[in-house]
Amino acid sequence: MFEKLKSSIKDFSGKVQETVVEKEISEDILDNILFDLELELLQNNVAQKVVDKIKEDLKEELLGKSVKRTKVEQNIKEAFRNSIKEILEKPSIDLKELGKDGEPSLILFMGFNGSGKTTSLAKIAHRLKDDKKVVLAAGDTYRSAAIDQLEEHGQNLGLKVVKHNYGADGAAVIYDAKEHAKKEGYDIVLGDTAGRSHSDKNLMEELAKVCRVNSPDLKLLVVDALAGNDIVEQAEKYEEIGFDGIIVTKVDVDKKGGATLSLSYLTGKPILFLGTGQEYGDLEVFDPSEMAEKLME
Ligand SMILES: Nc1nc2c(ncn2[C@@H]2O[C@H](COP(=O)(O)OP(=O)(O)OP(=O)(O)O)[C@@H](O)[C@H]2O)c(=O)[nH]1
Numbered sequence: 528m529f530e531k532l533k534s535s536i537k538d539f540s541g542k543v544q545e546t547v548v549e550k551e552i553s554e555d556i557l558d559n560i561l562f563d564l565e566l567e568l569l570q571n572n573v574a575q576k577v578v579d580k581i582k583e584d585l586k587e588e589l590l591g592k593s594v595k596r597t598k599v600e601q602n603i604k605e606a607f608r609n610s611i612k613e614i615l616e617k618p619s620i621d622l623k624e625l626g627k628d629g630e631p632s633l634i635l636f637m638g639f640n641g642s643g644k645t646t647s648l649a650k651i652a653h654r655l656k657d658d659k660k661v662v663l664a665a666g667d668t669y670r671s672a673a674i675d676q677l678e679e680h681g682q683n684l685g686l687k688v689v690k691h692n693y694g695a696d697g698a699a700v701i702y703d704a705k706e707h708a709k710k711e712g713y714d715i716v717l718g719d720t721a722g723r724s725h726s727d728k729n730l731m732e733e734l735a736k737v738c739r740v741n742s743p744d745l746k747l748l749v750v751d752a753l754a755g756n757d758i759v760e761q762a763e764k765y766e767e768i769g770f771d772g773i774i775v776t777k778v779d780v781d782k783k784g785g786a787t788l789s790l791s792y793l794t795g796k797p798i799l800f801l802g803t804g805q806e807y808g809d810l811e812v813f814d815p816s817e818m819a820e821k822l823m824e
């Protein structure tokens with residue numbers, strides 16, 4: 528996933544090894560190396576603020592340190608790993624803790640057009656359905672075929688879908704699903720919403736209404752890793768509505784991965800899952816340590 532980032536770390540440590548035998552790493556040497564690393568990180572869609580943080584962390588760890596030639600790569604990797612881990616580690620949320628107190632919990636999926644909301648919703652449904660009684664709410668009444676798409680997932684997964692007609696009020700659909708869930712003893716309502724650009728004021732206001740009417744227990748922002756640095760801007764706009772966690776999709780196709788770091792650092796919200804394909808099982812629980820290790824492999 529982070530192939531390019533990985534090779535840049537290799538270059539980076541290679542350069543330190545060339546310049547240093549066994550002495551303190553001076554500011555000059557380090558600045559040179561960090562400059563190259565910075566370019567690499569930026570090319571891999573890591574936002575400038577995050578690049579600055581990583582650089583500061585590495586400087587703090589490495590500057591003035593006397594390192595043996597043979598230990599250089601190890602030292603750099605450790606400093607880099609620690610920095611990445613610090614960026615990615617946030618208190619996580621266990622979905623299985625939801626819907627426990629006899630009241631159904633609502634999980635709302637929101638995000639840009641085509642980011643993978645409906646697919647991620649179906650993957651979460653697949654994940655929860657053996658332990659929880661799950662109902663799906665077709666809150667995207669806007670895009671043609673959106674309701675049919677959710678119904679198909681419902682059929683595949685053997686789950687009920689609450690729906691209205693196209694053009695109906697999405698907030699009302701989700702409200703009905705919640706009422707149905709209360710009456711029928713469901714644990715979890717998974718609410719789909721229409722894709723919307725963070726710059727479309729009307730649609731964002733409508734989403735705010737969906738939240739106001741239905742007070743979701745968990746709001747998940749679904750972002751497409753392929754959108755690169757745009758996802759940071761998207762996430763910042765969605766912060767006005769508020770969200771609790773992030774799902775990053777299509778990481779199976781994204782070779783850069785820097786946006787994941789940026790999102791986590793800049794929003795301060797946990798990345799909960801990674802979408803890794805188009806099958807129901809293609810959803811990985813996000814593990815910051817594992818991600819940091821992967822980078823270091
Ligand atoms: N490779 C890959 N494809 C994905 C992943 N998640 C979603 N997709 C694909 O991305 C496309 C869009 O997914 P949807 O779930 O319909 O996205 P959406 O956000 O609901 O789209 P709108 O409702 O139109 O805004 C579909 O073709 C999905 O199969 C993923 O993790 N990996």
Ligand SMILES: [Mg+2]
Nearest residue numbers: 644645667673
């Ligand atoms: Mg959708």
